Amino acid sequence: MIQINGQAVNAAGKTLSAYLAETAFDLAHIAVERNGEIVPKKQYDQTILVEGDVLEIVGFVGGG
Numbered sequence: 001m002i003q004i005n006g007q008a009v010n011a012a013g014k015t016l017s018a019y020l021a022e023t024a025f026d027l028a029h030i031a032v033e034r035n036g037e038i039v040p041k042k043q044y045d046q047t048i049l050v051e052g053d054v055l056e057i058v059g060f061v062g063g064g
Contacts, residue, residue, distance in 0.1 A: 002053040012051045017044040020057075029060045 001008045004019075011019045016039060020027060032039045033056040039047055049055075 001051065002049055002055065004055045005057055011049050012053075014049050015045055016047040016049060019049060020044065025057060025059065030057055031060070032057050 002011055003009070004011070009019075016032065016034070020030075020032075027041070027044075032044075034047065035054055
C-alpha cells in the first residue's frame with residue numbers, strides 16, 4: 001500500500017503514469033510530490049510506485 005493524498009491505495013508496482021491514467025486527474029494541471037520530492041512530468045513513465053511511498057497530488061486552479 002502507498003499513501004496518496006492521505007488515503008491508503010493499492011498501487012505498488014504500477015508506474016506513476018499508469019496510476020494517474022486510472023484517475024480523473026487532469027495531467028496538464030497537476031503536480032505530484034513523492035516522498036517529499038516533486039516528480040517531473042517527463043519521469044512519470046519511469047517512476048515505479050513502491051510499498052511505503054507517500055504521494056501528494058495537487059491540482060492548479062486559475063482565477064482572477
